[in-house]
Amino acid sequence: MKVKFEDFFLLDEELTEEYKILRDSVRKFVNEEVIPIIGEYWERGEFPKHLIEKIAKLGLIGSYMPVEYGGGGFDKLAYGIITRELERGDSGIRSFVSVQTSLVMYPILKFGSEQQKKKYLPKLASGELIGCFGLTEPDAGSDPSSMKTRAYKKGNYWVLRGSKMWITNANLSDIAIIWAKDDDGIIRGFIVERDMGYKSREIKGKISLRASDTGEIILDDVEVPEENRLPFAEGLKPALMCLNQARFGIAWGAVGISQFCLERAINYSKERIMFSNPIASFQITQQKLTDMLTLTQNANLIAYRIAKLELENKLTHYHVSYAKRYNVRAAKIVCDMARSILGANGITLDYHVMRHMANLEAVETYEGTYEIHTLILGEFLTGIEAFRK
Numbered sequence: 001m002k003v004k005f006e007d008f009f010l011l012d013e014e015l016t017e018e019y020k021i022l023r024d025s026v027r028k029f030v031n032e033e034v035i036p037i038i039g040e041y042w043e044r045g046e047f048p049k050h051l052i053e054k055i056a057k058l059g060l061i062g063s064y065m066p067v068e069y070g071g072g073g074f075d076k077l078a079y080g081i082i083t084r085e086l087e088r089g090d091s092g093i094r095s096f097v098s099v100q101t102s103l104v105m106y107p108i109l110k111f112g113s114e115q116q117k118k119k120y121l122p123k124l125a126s127g128e129l130i131g132c133f134g135l136t137e138p139d140a141g142s143d144p145s146s147m148k149t150r151a152y153k154k155g156n157y158w159v160l161r162g163s164k165m166w167i168t169n170a171n172l173s174d175i176a177i178i179w180a181k182d183d184d185g186i187i188r189g190f191i192v193e194r195d196m197g198y199k200s201r202e203i204k205g206k207i208s209l210r211a212s213d214t215g216e217i218i219l220d221d222v223e224v225p226e227e228n229r230l231p232f233a234e235g236l237k238p239a240l241m242c243l244n245q246a247r248f249g250i251a252w253g254a255v256g257i258s259q260f261c262l263e264r265a266i267n268y269s270k271e272r273i274m275f276s277n278p279i280a281s282f283q284i285t286q287q288k289l290t291d292m293l294t295l296t297q298n299a300n301l302i303a304y305r306i307a308k309l310e311l312e313n314k315l316t317h318y319h320v321s322y323a324k325r326y327n328v329r330a331a332k333i334v335c336d337m338a339r340s341i342l343g344a345n346g347i348t349l350d351y352h353v354m355r356h357m358a359n360l361e362a363v364e365t366y367e368g369t370y371e372i373h374t375l376i377l378g379e380f381l382t383g384i385e386a387f388r389k
């Protein structure tokens with residue numbers, strides 16, 4: 001039997017035909033429609049909006065939402081495969097799908113009223129509506145409980161005042177899931193429509209996730225009807241539950257980057273001749289490739305395992321923290337090694353590796369930084385929370 005480096009532990013053999021078709025269709029889309037154009041968009045600092053319709057038609061938005069609300073009715077293994085394949089292309093494309101699915105549709109599905117689900121979910125799944133998720137603020141990043149955005153109750157509506165920072169899809173968005181504290185200090189979630197009056201401003205000068213829309217959301221006494229409050233979201237936990245969904249996709253997505261960079265480095269090293277020999281023939285190159293293989297396959301094993309645990313209803317947020325923390329850090333190391341194997345070519349957009357490497361800086365920071373996931377696991381190990389002194 002011939003073992004391939006892409007799937008060293010033959011994990012794809014565990015997939016049914018349905019998952020394989022999904023994997024192949026997303027990979028084809030990424031190879032044909034993302035990779036050829038993404039460098040230009042990244043350089044211009046622009047999200048390729050024209051891909052939204054195609055992404056929606058392929059069923060990649062809301063893949064694990066129920067069919068009755070316009071979702072794909074798939075499970076989380078399918079979601080993982082989708083995010084892995086999309087992130088082979090670019091973290092910005094995967095981020096778009098993660099936010100729309102796990103940070104906008106998921107909170108409406110989980111904490112919304114029936115009326116809210118019917119009104120928003122099908123349009124979000126079809127890409128007719130674009131959403132964003134506003135939790136982070138200029139002075140509240142890793143500790144969202146310190147948020148300053150307020151929601152004042154006035155009769156049958158709420159007045160939202162504050163600002164949100166580093167929000168993916170902010171400028172593209174038609175609706176925003178906004179988290180704000182009420183008069184009693186309780187965090188509540190709201191579905192705020194653009195027409196209700198929130199403003200957004202693009203964050204410029206990013207050297208990471210350049211092909212993703214990142215912005216600031218300004219809430220200047222925005223009036224939101226009571227019917228737009230998520231009735232079943234109270235406290236910080238619902239927001240953290242949303243992040244946990246998205247982190248699952250990031251753990252899978254990082255594997256896509258590692259797989260892509262490993263493949264690039266193997267191919268390049270066999271073709272590049274230096275000192276009259278392919279650089280693949282040098283022991284130091286082979287050591288790098290072997291380390292890259294190990295990191296990539298470990299990450300892939302973890303990704304499959306968290307999906308299996310999810311299907312068996314045994315997945316905890318600790319598993320997800322472990323996976324997000326390890327897989328993203330592994331991808332960063334893999335990119336770094338691939339970049340060195342590609343020499344000067346490695347720093348160009350044409351070879352894609354450095355773009356991935358730069359993107360991973362943001363990916364390692366959002367959805368809980370490396371350090372925050374370290375502390376979550378530290379708390380798991382010791383029973384002691386070390387977030388604050």
Ligand SMILES: Cc1cc2nc3c(=O)[nH]c(=O)nc-3n(C[C@H](O)[C@H](O)[C@H](O)COP(=O)(O)OP(=O)(O)OC[C@H]3O[C@@H](n4cnc5c(N)ncnc54)[C@H](O)[C@@H]3O)c2cc1C
Nearest residue numbers: 133134135136141142166167168209362366367369371387
């Ligand atoms: C491109 C991009 C897109 C994003 N998209 C969204 C989005 O759509 N919605 C949203 O709400 N947010 C989004 N974010 C925000 C992201 O979630 C935050 O950046 C993240 O939570 C970290 O917050 P911070 O940047 O304020 O860093 P800080 O919290 O200020 O942390 C700075 C450093 O201090 C470390 N640190 C903090 N606390 C501790 C501690 N207790 N112990 C040890 N080290 C600690 C951190 O690990 C980090 O290294 C996005 C960010 C980026 C870069």
